[in-house]
Amino acid sequence: MDGPDAGCAVVAGSRRRRSGTPAPSWGSPGRARGVLKPAAASFRREGRKRFFILWKTGIRIPVDYAALDDREVVILACKGREPAFRELLTRYEKPVFSLVFRMVRDATLAEDLAQEAFVKAFHALGSYDPKYKFSSWLFKIANNLTIDHLRKKQLDTVSIHGSPHARSNEEAEESQITVTDTSETPEEYTENRQLGTRIEAAIGHLRPEYRTAVLLRHVEGHSYEEVAEIMEVPLGTVKTFIHRGRSELKELLAGVAT
Known part of the structure; x- marks a missing residue:
């Protein structure tokens, strides 16, 4: 290249x-x-x-x-x-795929979007500002591409138990949102699986911006500042997205766990 x-x-x-x-x-x-x-x-x-x-x-x-x-x-x-391009790909191929995969829940689609993100990033290296982390800059590109795709296709396929298109158990486990406890009884496990299904559907109904902010913060574990950098919005906007996303989830899940 x-x-x-x-x-x-x-x-x-x-x-x-x-x-x-x-x-x-x-x-x-x-x-x-x-x-x-x-x-x-x-x-x-x-x-x-x-x-x-x-x-x-x-x-x-x-x-x-x-x-x-x-x-x-x-x-x-x-x-x-x-070799420099190959090194960047080696370092970030899996993290970028994971981020996109959690949002679209389709391995083939995630691969295509991740590849498109790398192509776009490599052609736009001249716009990278070294004052910021390269990883955040790259994730921002991947996130924007995925958000655009979600908006166009109006996808609501977030899966809390891992993608139905996962090609291995490891891939499915990496993409799931954990809501269970290792010490739970079989009855509790069943209840949590049912709750997880409802949460899955609820997250899928969030607007793309709220969904992205919630996933980046509570699933990927990024700080508010990192989420703001990745989403390319002010810190206050990120907090608003997450607050509204949580509020909508509470409304959608009202009475489910009672």
């Missing part, structure tokens, strides 16, 4: 070179001999050693992408390094 050009925000925001320092060559053909090329070396950042770039004539040592933080990987992705 070809990456975006070097106009990426994280590259533009990097420290300027000192006057007279040769511009780095990233191994592109046609460079004159004698120009310094970056190789890998270790330097200390945030209390630990990382492998990154060392100026050394004519020598290039492979970068240890797994040892870099997200921002550093994005910098290399902006320069068109395919």
